[in-house]
Amino acid sequence: MSHNTFGHLFRVTTWGESHGPAIGCVIDGCPPGIRFTVAEIQVELDKRRPGQSRFVTQRREPDAVKVLSGVLPEEDGETLITTGTPISMMIENVDQRSKDYSEIARRFRPGHADFTYETKYGLRDYRGGGRSSARETATRVAAGALARKVVPGLKVRGALVSMGVKDIDRANWDWDFIGHEENPFFTPDPKSVAVFTDYLDGIRKAGSSVGAVIEVVAEGVPAGLGAPLYAKLDQDICSNLMSINAVKGVEIGNGFEAARITGEENADEMRMGNDGRPRFLSNNAGGILGGISTGEPVIARFAVKPTSSILTPRQSVDKDGKDVDVMTKGRHDPCVGIRAVPIGEAMMACAIADHYLRHRGQTGQG
């Protein structure tokens, strides 16, 4: 049982708050013999790094990851090879502005965990969100970068499919557009950039915020991962996605839509392919049937609530039991959902890596 670990055979334990000296994670159970470079991890980290456009927090952290254990250096001086022992990764916090937190130290910000942390623990680290700082997610992305390498051929990609009331047009879907320098939104629809830009500028200027829906797709997932009931692959992916801050809903395949269509429409039919292997004629199931992967792409979506820190005063109470008004000052991120894209990818990659090892353990396959 753990409060800060996810996964079973590919286990990730994270630690750290935004205002301590560092954040980090320990990956336990990573198979030996996996080669990677720090630069490869850094590429993933840079995806979620703040300070990349006016739409995300202006905090500037290099997020330079250090690998402290569990690897041997290859002769090229760059490649690291995993040894099977725990891999500790650390990212130092360098941008801890000596902000004045005296006000929020005693006030419970609506939509934040201030009240519940205080209630549960009797105290809390009010500096920069404490444990629930978005900064913690950097360690997940680092872990996810390794998880991707555990499953041969695995490819996990995420995309923002709606922001507030604005949806992308799926007809325009172009994976290659994500990562494009003129795409600060992780949207796969090039035409949506102008729409999102206008929309979010308006939200930002109003001191408001909006949520987002993210879709993550994993290709190259071997059939057979998961288990029938309490270790369903979809269950563990959803659990991992729900562990991301501000996520309020998750779905697999056609998700909630499945509840509105008929059995004939929903069940994915099969036919033998030309390669002599069964293939599915559709993928409403999102690549998972009965908790076990089918070999089709695994598809999940999750909903991120609007940023709770807004520049509009809201009613609340303080530790002394007095009614107060609370308003965020300074840094303001009008749609935290944007940065959730690489985090969602990482969490799905970790779930799949974990089940890949579990499946291999129980059945000897893979």
Added chain:
Amino acid sequence: MSHNTFGHLFRVTTWGESHGPAIGCVIDGCPPGIRFTVAEIQVELDKRRPGQSRFVTQRREPDAVKVLSGVLPEEDGETLITTGTPISMMIENVDQRSKDYSEIARRFRPGHADFTYETKYGLRDYRGGGRSSARETATRVAAGALARKVVPGLKVRGALVSMGVKDIDRANWDWDFIGHEENPFFTPDPKSVAVFTDYLDGIRKAGSSVGAVIEVVAEGVPAGLGAPLYAKLDQDICSNLMSINAVKGVEIGNGFEAARITGEENADEMRMGNDGRPRFLSNNAGGILGGISTGEPVIARFAVKPTSSILTPRQSVDKDGKDVDVMTKGRHDPCVGIRAVPIGEAMMACAIADHYLRHRGQTGQG
């Protein structure tokens, strides 16, 4: 790590298939000194029991639960008291019709786990759905009946809020109507019964099926349960709900809707109440902030896909790699989502009981 266990301090391990001699569960970690009767468990079981209307499978099982361990009888001869040791409960399978399964033994039914089980394990129990039989859920309901007693004052109730394309009218919500003998749908909206009846009759006669959305509400959840990141109360509730067969999506509070509204609208404001305690002016968060319960009702919804067994032929393949058409014969349940209501309640109760004990362990509260 387990494939058939959920929970940590209140741990439930389930076993059994519909065509073996019995199904059952073992509850490990139940606190000592909890009093209950077998009749109380049976009441919960009877809620999900098949054969109650023409809308659910006609299999008739008494589902009589036996408590095999972990209890001492009180002098009244009925009350059992938990001893702190594992509680084993068993339900015998009495209605195993000697059906001819030779056809589906070799064919992969679309929407079912036939293909994935066969791929994963190299063999499968094709009789009656094997491990993924809806019958297994009886054991969860039995466990949930005990979980409810672990948290003093806890009240967990579920309702069907939509069936296929038909939604209830929330303005008519009446908890007391659920359980009413003229309500075979667990709907809280009395006016919806006629609508659902007509709709589902049509679906049934067409040999088709539809899905459903279920809402579960827990009242009396103490503030402070859960953890900030990887043991969030909402995460564990969602994970438990996702473990139910045919569930494709889960959400907490306003869920996916949260992604479409602004931060001002979404964040639940607070004011001091007349009783000197903080209260929330709304509950968009569904009773959970930062993974920890607020003291407000905990609210979750989950989407159940339409029954995969339909009376319409669908394209598929068989074990020999041949294209075949598959059609379900015999028992037919046009909306499995209906029976998911008590199961959803049970799974939420178990998650809350588990976190109640975990919270008490870490903090000494409760």
Added chain:
Amino acid sequence: MSHNTFGHLFRVTTWGESHGPAIGCVIDGCPPGIRFTVAEIQVELDKRRPGQSRFVTQRREPDAVKVLSGVLPEEDGETLITTGTPISMMIENVDQRSKDYSEIARRFRPGHADFTYETKYGLRDYRGGGRSSARETATRVAAGALARKVVPGLKVRGALVSMGVKDIDRANWDWDFIGHEENPFFTPDPKSVAVFTDYLDGIRKAGSSVGAVIEVVAEGVPAGLGAPLYAKLDQDICSNLMSINAVKGVEIGNGFEAARITGEENADEMRMGNDGRPRFLSNNAGGILGGISTGEPVIARFAVKPTSSILTPRQSVDKDGKDVDVMTKGRHDPCVGIRAVPIGEAMMACAIADHYLRHRGQTGQG
């Protein structure tokens, strides 16, 4: 976290007390495709069955095991094949003599768990030892019978190597003598039978009891099982053995003796064998170095304390806080250690099976 489960990928959860209707276990994670018969399980169970000689409790239970889930029958009607889903096994309690427990219900028997159970749980099942009844161990033996089949070529055998102050002569070691009908002690030394018989007769007639030391040897353990630090194979074997009632010490290889010899004497040297594979010239390490199996036989020993139920009055207290004298009446087992032999085998087999699957999961070997 669990109180009644051991193992991780090969997980065993046991339940039941001697005076309930049944005892049983659930095995989760057993690989699919393993063939066994109920008769094979029964053979193991019969080894530990009471009532086999005047030296073990006279309670007569057939200990007939039923397999309730997780298997498919083969066509021969006897062979079962595991499906990868949880395997539930149950043994009904048929010999629950309606003994009068009123006396011990309120008294704390020295050496028993009466006082600690009462302190921990506030109540206890005083009938026949409750959860700590030796009867529970039957379920471990059943699980161990399956565990043996998980690792190809695994052979696990146990022997009693000392009883009270009497030791076997290792020069006479004959594995085949264990199981011999004239060997009620699981001793590998044929000459020891007469010695043990006389000794234990004296102990029994005096209403006294003695302990025993058991040695368990596993051959056919592949090299590479275990982990460097917190999942050492020896650690998990010792933990499993310590979970057996009345065990007070465990050791691996030369164990405590290692502390008394020098590094030169203790370290097992190696040389290349004629088969081109490294071999160890000795096995002081008991087949495990740095927590990982070497390929040599894995050897463990454990010490069982003398039976606490003796026919001699001992000083104690009761629930009312009064000084009392306690004396066991009726059934009396002068050396419970004898029956611990098959249990020790089972627990070692389970630990090895678990690590076999874990190793396969992490490294893909095996």
Added chain:
Amino acid sequence: MSHNTFGHLFRVTTWGESHGPAIGCVIDGCPPGIRFTVAEIQVELDKRRPGQSRFVTQRREPDAVKVLSGVLPEEDGETLITTGTPISMMIENVDQRSKDYSEIARRFRPGHADFTYETKYGLRDYRGGGRSSARETATRVAAGALARKVVPGLKVRGALVSMGVKDIDRANWDWDFIGHEENPFFTPDPKSVAVFTDYLDGIRKAGSSVGAVIEVVAEGVPAGLGAPLYAKLDQDICSNLMSINAVKGVEIGNGFEAARITGEENADEMRMGNDGRPRFLSNNAGGILGGISTGEPVIARFAVKPTSSILTPRQSVDKDGKDVDVMTKGRHDPCVGIRAVPIGEAMMACAIADHYLRHRGQTGQG
């Protein structure tokens, strides 16, 4: 399931090798509100620090611990208070002499894990013992320092009770002598110092090594911690002790000796004390009955094998399958058991803290 984590509610995950940049641990589940200073941790660390006498390795590491997360500073600038979130502690490696490891990189040192690591993982970090370096134990000691604070009134102390063939005289036991500056052996018997000095000098000069037996005693352990069977307090203490490098045996209370005495001698009798509470007249059980603490001191012993690195050539093989002779050069620690004393204390403290929280979770006591 984890390979590098121990504990359940008080969970410790360790990472690091002696030749990486640092070692560390993450403590998950520590209750909030516990006050400590880095200096308090450091005191424990200094106990096991190498370089303190000619009898332990001459490597000089300051072992300065940094606390990276999970705490808030008090106003005094020294006291830290735990927040309930994960506590990350790190110790940098500063003394990584650029030794030439080319020889042992390809050779399997007898008694070491070289062969088994290579077999398991296909590669290994041969520098300084890699993961099984004694250096890793510093992180356990740091964790143990916090664990001691989790249980109010807990006092855990360890002592070396034998070294090779030399035993202390228990009649001279003086806890206060441990920690004395003229006691480099953690012996509680002042008269043993001269004996051990002469003995170990001889061993050291001969390039040999010896083992040791350590006893750890925990006072102030509340009655009721543990569980009847698979989470016995003694089982988990033994498991924790077995996880220490080079430990080959563990025992509780009178341990293996229990197997040699009678039931009358072994069972600890009880009488009501003058304070109206039951007391035990002896403590053969080592403070644990039926897996649950009695309130008496908890006593465990463990055997440490002689240091495997000796200055005497031993037969072995290398990675190329050639017979070679292996001899350790440089640093030489004639009795690693000495430094195991504070590690044993730490591991016992962690087991007790974990069970304290588990007991509180399940029963609400404490």
